[in-house]
Amino acid sequence: MAGLYFEEFEDGMVIEHAIRRTITESDNTLFSVMTMNPAALHLDHHYAETETEFGKPLVNSLFTLGLMIGISVHDTTLGTTVANLGMTDVNFPKPLFHGDTVRVETRVIGKRESKSRPTQGIVTFDHTAFNQHGDEVARCRRQALMLKRPAK
Numbered sequence: 001m002a003g004l005y006f007e008e009f010e011d012g013m014v015i016e017h018a019i020r021r022t023i024t025e026s027d028n029t030l031f032s033v034m035t036m037n038p039a040a041l042h043l044d045h046h047y048a049e050t051e052t053e054f055g056k057p058l059v060n061s062l063f064t065l066g067l068m069i070g071i072s073v074h075d076t077t078l079g080t081t082v083a084n085l086g087m088t089d090v091n092f093p094k095p096l097f098h099g100d101t102v103r104v105e106t107r108v109i110g111k112r113e114s115k116s117r118p119t120q121g122i123v124t125f126d127h128t129a130f131n132q133h134g135d136e137v138a139r140c141r142r143q144a145l146m147l148k149r150p151a152k
Helices: 025-034 045-051 061-076
Strands: 014-016 081-091 101-113 120-130 136-147
Touching: 014 061, 025 061, 061 081, 061 101, 061 120, 061 136
Parallel strands: none
Antiparallel strands: 014 101, 081 136, 101 120, 120 136
16 A cells, blocks of 8 residues: 555554564664664674673664654555654663564554645654564654645
8 A cells, every 4th residue: 555645644543554574683783784883782692691681682773663664654654755854752662682573553643734835744653563472662753744635
């Protein structure tokens, strides 16, 4: 399904995204290296096992954030967004590990017409990611500048 136009979003609307993604060690390593994050917590198995409460490497939280929003794009903003305006209230209540599978839900928590752009509006989303056990692993509020349906 392509993204929705501004008019198609309704306050309180909940979208359970069909796409799920299992996170691999390669995903975590590549993302951490690409973003210049050398934290042993993400890359060093021995350190994670002996020096942390988790006993194994954690998935980089910024990868988790990007994956959560990326999973939501197909059903919300693909082809209908002008730009992301911001992300706030980002939380990671439980860690993700290699081999965990992520699923995402999105709730529309508000929308308003743009005051300066008559063909666009702003939609506020609350994205929530869960692991395969149903534990909440990430949450984020995102505002997106969305296209209105083209005039005929």
